[in-house]
Amino acid sequence: MGYPDNVLARDEQVVLHRHPHWKRLVGPVLILLVMTALASFGAAYVNSLDWDGNATTVVSLVILAIWVVIVGWLSLWPFLTWWSTHFVITERRVMFRHGLLTRAGIDIPLARINSVEFRHGIVDRMLRTGTLIIESASQDPLEFYDIPRVERVHALLYHEVFDTVGSEEFPN
Template sequence: MQPEFTEDELSGLRTDAAGMPLGPRRVLPLEDEPSSLVARYLFPTERYRGEWKRHWIHLTTPLLIGTAATFALGYLSGFLARQEVSGLTTVAVIIWLGVMGWVAWQIGDWYFDRFILTNKRVMVVNGIITRKVGMMPLLRVTDMKYEQSPLGRMLNYGTFVLESAGQDQALREVKHLPNPNELYLRVVEEMYEPQAVEARLGKDAEDAKADDGA
């Protein structure tokens, strides 16, 4: 039997990293409509709930490598200039351009990497040239949790771990997702209280139309 969560129980989970209560939780999708990147992977009868890029911490390694390569090139260029070895300077610049090209590729890959939630499934879409699309039906999820390191609690990101019986674990671990508590509650509500989600979203849409009319 699947557990049921009341609104009061869910509100008790709305705390920040220090355990302090948060204000009203945003429950509408981050965007009213899916981006063009995501829309092509949704079928007409499923309802879009939101999409998230990974936290900027995901880019730490390539940015550090790019910065270190730039400083190294500056030092090496000055040293080689004093030695009057122009050929090696050209080689150093070519290597630096290769490193910066790799950094740009990593940034582009981060931009096109999305975690997607609908009323039917969770998905991960990534890849610039070779596109990869992984999905897990919400009905197949047997266990879900998120983990936050001390740095993750400070910067508000975490790793989602999803378990599914009889399912290839392509989405078992999704790292560096932003606002993990908010996202966790969204997925839990969609799994256990889908009717309540539909009712609330419908009410919010009606309130928005009333405000526009006013």
């Protein structure tokens, strides 16, 4: 999925667009599977009882309502949050946008970036993800967590910054 063109300046090209790493979705998927199994077991158990038809229906609807609330809150919401989080590098700036109902974001012009670092532990290295740390001229370092292939993004961003600083658009 490409980043929307309406947020880009005229003649600005996207170099990289990433969502956070899929590891953020492991917990929500496990919750979805466990809650679905529990709800299915509960519904099957209720249907096996010799209850009145209305009682069985009411209890089954309660189980369904509990499943919808828990899955919506602990699985669907994190997925939509993941889907609406964007880390974008263009040839002019770094953009980070996040939020579902309330959007927030930051843009960092490449010419303002002083240093680019990355950090990842052993698990992040196995999953090829990590934290990207960008220090700009006027701000404390910004940390962007769970960036997929963080080493490649680090190298790409470093080269974009190095190429931009000497260009005619951003003279030294």
